[in-house]
Amino acid sequence: MMEQQGTPAGDAATTSARLTREQRAEARAQRSAARAARTRYSAIHTGPGRVLTAIYGLLAFAAIGRVSYQVLLKFDEAPFAYSLSALSALVYILATVCLVIGNRVSHHIAVAACVFEALGVLVVGTLSFTHPELFAHDSVWSRFGQGYGYVPLVLPFIGLWWLIRIQRRVSPRNRPTPRTSQTPA
């Protein structure tokens, strides 16, 4: 690319400026690709993981909306159910953020979040049948997430499956067969 600096005077300045800009952009792209490749956990949000992250994001949004409405305005009506909604909103936000960040630490946090969700939806779902008086109004996990198309019931398990799969993909390569451009995840 350097050879083109011999072009006629008028274009030379703009051409070389543009080339330098392109070169810089290319270098930047290479660096960010390298950075992404360094944490192989970033595979968390590629491929099918993309949809998983998206669904967690959607649930987080829905939960935030629901919680803002319920907690800010009608907390007295069903404090237990709404507190549960707030808790579930926090967990979904946490899961979404962890999936987007995609490194080793956030992977482990995401696993914990999914386990918590799975327990939450199972326990709260069961409680909503055995102790309906606690749930004057619905929360996200009531009746196993029926109000949300049972997505809250299924999602943590799919999430765990995906996270474990990523972990398996990452781990064998972490064995010390040194590859020059890799740093340990």
Added chain:
Amino acid sequence: MLIGYSLLLTAVSLILALRNRAAGRVTLVGTAVLLVLLLVQMVVSIVVWGQSPETDGILFFGYLITALLVVPLAGAWAYAELTRWGPAVLAAAAATVAVMVVRMDQIWL
């Protein structure tokens, strides 16, 4: 009408995902149109607000604003992914928006 359109976008994105294609210009335009429709819906709702005083405003606009936020974010997330899962994201988001619109319809009295 909005329900029909978001369902259409869901179906289109789903087909794209199944056909193993990345999100292309058609879905980009489609997503933009969905956003515009939602904005139009918002304006219209504000304008005819006086006619339905019993509708829970915060709930209704909560859904609307959530939908308005979801669409561009989902669009960005979908388009950054080059494989078939990009349109899958769009399909999921469009389906969710469809559900939200149905809900808004139910709330509007």
